[in-house]
Amino acid sequence: xxxxxxxxxxxxxxxxxxxxxxxxxxxxxxxxxxxxxxxxxxxxxxxxxxxxxxxxxxxxxxxxxxxxxxxxxxxxxxxxxxxxxxxxxxxxxxxxxxxxxxxxxxxxxxxxxxxxxxxxxxxxxxxxxxxxxxxxxxxxxxxxxxxxxxxxxxxxxxxxxxxxxxxxxxxxxxxx
Numbered sequence: 549x550x551x552x553x554x555x556x557x558x559x560x561x562x563x564x565x566x567x568x569x570x571x572x573x574x575x576x577x578x579x580x581x582x583x584x585x586x587x588x589x590x591x592x593x594x595x596x597x598x599x600x601x602x603x604x605x606x607x608x609x610x611x612x613x614x615x616x617x618x619x620x621x622x623x624x625x626x627x628x629x630x631x632x633x634x635x636x637x638x639x640x641x642x643x644x645x646x647x648x649x650x651x652x653x654x655x656x657x658x659x660x661x662x663x664x665x666x667x668x669x670x671x672x673x674x675x676x677x678x679x680x681x682x683x684x685x686x687x688x689x690x691x692x693x694x695x696x697x698x699x700x701x702x703x704x705x706x707x708x709x710x711x712x713x714x715x716x717x718x719x720x721x722x723x724x
Contacts, residue, residue, distance in 0.1 A: 554697065556588070556589050556590075557589055559588060559589075560585065560586070560588055560589060563585065564585055564586075567585060568585075570611070571603045571606035571607045571611050572603075572607045574599060574600065574603030574607075575600065575603040575604045575606070575607040575608075576607075577600070577603075579596050579597060579600055582595075582596035582599060582600055583596040586599075598624065598625035599625070601624030601625055602623065602624055602625045602626065602630075604624075605623055605624060612638070613634045613638055613639075615635070615639050617631060617635070620634060620635070627667070628646070628667045629645065629646065629647065629667075632644060632645060632646065633645060636685060636686060636689065637686070641685075642677075642680045642681050642682065642685035643677075643680065643685065644676035644677055644679060644680045644685075644689060645689045645693065646666055646667070646672070646673065646676045647666075647693070648666065649692075649693050649696035649697055649700075650676060650679075650689075650692045650693060650696060651666045651672055651676075652696055652700060652702065653692055653695060653696040653700045654672065654675045654676065654679065654692075655672070655718070656700060656705075656716060656717065656718030656719075657712055657715070657716050657717065657718070658675060658717065659671075659717060679692060707719045
């Protein structure tokens with residue numbers, strides 16, 4: 549879903565997983581077939597090549613990815629977000645799914661990040677890890693992502709309904 553709205557991905561979700569139910573099916577698909585399915589969400593050529601390369605690795609390794617962050621970073625199409633997702637969902641580590649939505653939520657509530665790139669801002673990374681350091685990091689990740697998408701939106705946030713409004717640093721700032 550990188551750089552793609554959840555609603556956009558939702559439109560192809562069922563057909564995608566209906567056609568490619570596992571890593572082997574993805575690995576065996578032609579690049580052109582993947583491109584056709586991914587075209588509605590944009591960046592289909594890049595995504596098709598990345599998914600195919602990652603699927604080939606997974607299929608060759610019985611759907612098991614390394615637990616070591618260094619090894620993960622050497623795999624095709626694995627950056628910080630995908631590595632954290634693998635460590636969270638497959639290996640049960642408390643890892644944040646840091647995207648612009650989670651970053652916005654934490655920045656508004658706590659303070660702005662220092663660096664423009666969320667992947668490299670040490671304060672933001674530490675804050676995101678702190679957020680998910682709990683008994684149910686998967687649930688906290690989904691909650692943060694959903695809350696940012698529904699309440700703490702980029703444009704027209706619904707601050708008046710926000711459960712965090714009493715301690716939010718962003719709400720008090722004048723706009724304009």
